[in-house]
């Protein structure tokens with residue numbers, strides 16, 4: 001394997017990182033796959049995928065994420081949401097990590113975060129694991145050979161899972177650390193093999209940098225009508241609410257599944273690939289995503305498989321329920337080549353309400369949209385222990401608090417002004433439970449959600465008749481062609497309407513308790529849209 005194309009002025013030693021054994025720059029997907037196999041990091045699966053496991057960490061570690069607190073960021077970081085690290089601790093962490101890396105083999109990938117050339121960020125991701133190199137190469141945007149020859153990283157991420165941080169020496173919490181330093185333009189990741197940390201680090205960087213340029217960074221997926229990027233839809237939502245599932249829609253062009261920016265020019269994906277959940281993935285309900293599990297170099301993380309037949313088990317969550325596959329955008333048949341869209345015509349806010357209270361779709365006024373954006377509600381189903389059936393509410397502002405370095409109002413005000421200038425229509429979509437709460441009811445059929453979205457996006461739904469929801473104040477359509485009308489009024493799907501009312505009142509109370517902290521910062525119309 002050759003060393004690969006790299007800007008000769010910008011090797012790691014020019015960045016002051018010396019003494020490493022060997023560094024492979026910008027290896028291809030096939031080379032990284034082969035290197036991962038040679039190093040015993042994984043197994044080649046059916047269709048040429050790469051099967052890996054991540055040990056102890058099978059999800060992100062938000063409590064181990066730090067921002068270096070220095071004068072230059074003191075006034076702009078939202079410190080209540082971002083744990084601070086002293087510059088001196090970071091310096092020791094960096095020195096210790098580089099000392100740990102001496103003599104080892106590493107993979108450096110020079111990539112763009114951002115499909116819009118005017119707004120992209122040049123990031124170098126240095127990984128200890130070859131498969132992390134492959135993952136981030138799939139997930140971000142790949143420069144061509146000419147761009148590589150002059151590539152100068154604006155930020156460098158070093159991800160070294162075998163390095164264990166020391167809370168006393170490094171000012172962190174455990175031996176896992178994700179430390180972001182805006183002055184030194186470095187992110188150090190240690191003690192975790194979960195690949196999602198790589199992509200969400202870049203997202204966090206862009207969430208910090210872009211608002212200063214008037215660009216709204218969004219934890220959302222996006223797609224547009226065939227041949228018509230002016231008809232763009234974005235889908236906000238926390239993890240598991242359906243961003244990836246619903247944006248991959250055979251009747252629309254996929255722009256991206258997780259992170260986008262909204263500039264004066266329209267929307268752009270930050271990424272060049274997708275990271276989909278594979279638990280219970282079905283070939284019937286999600287054929288495009290299912291197919292990527294059998295394509296060359298797709299990274300399959302934490303799935304149980306038969307070691308002899310290599311058959312994947314989509315039901316077995318014994319390693320984690322957060323099992324995933326990572327693949328380049330072009331593995332989805334109708335993905336956009338440019339990953340650019342227009343100004344969103346429709347803004348969907350996805351939530352997975354396991355209380356079974358919220359309707360499957362509701363139209364939001366701009367003030368209500370701001371309320372739901374700041375609230376960032378979804379719910380997780382309770383643990384798998386027997387008898388525990390009460391869902392867990394989650395309120396994560398901007399639909400992504402762990403990735404937001406700035407205060408929520410910064411993102412809220414940007415979104416608000418863009419909605420106002422471009423006249424986007426906003427919707428709340430519940431992909432969670434119907435017919436009762438988790439334990440009694442069942443998850444909304446994907447087919448039903450898709451039918452509602454199709455009607456919202458083709459403009460027919462907005463012309464229909466709406467009722468005002470007594471609990472939440474938003475407007476809910478009364479009938480949608482081809483859909484059982486009872487679904488639209490969750491109260492009628494419960495066996496016991498009084499139980500529904502009690503559960504709805506409880507959820508309203510949760511929204512209201514959570515929102516109290518935003519009241520001092522928001523405008524009167526959003527206050528008026530508040531629930532409870």
Ligand SMILES: Nc1ncnc2c1ncn2[C@@H]1O[C@H](COP(=O)(O)OP(=O)(O)OP(=O)(O)O)[C@@H](O)[C@H]1O
Pocket residue numbers: 237238239240241242243244245246257258275276277278279280281431432443444445446447449
């Ligand atoms: N009605 C529904 N709409 C959307 N997804 C559904 C629905 N019912 C079940 N699901 C399942 O819920 C999950 C949604 O996960 P998805 O990967 O789309 O989430 P996401 O918002 O992209 O999360 P993340 O940000 O963590 O990647 C999938 O496993 C999907 O099969």
Ligand SMILES: O=C([O-])CC(=O)C(=O)O
Pocket residue numbers: 059060196197200238239258275
């Ligand atoms: O970042 C991850 O690990 C997966 C993801 O998309 C999210 O949690 O929003």
Ligand SMILES: [Mn+2]
Pocket residue numbers: 243244257258275276277
């Ligand atoms: Mn996703």
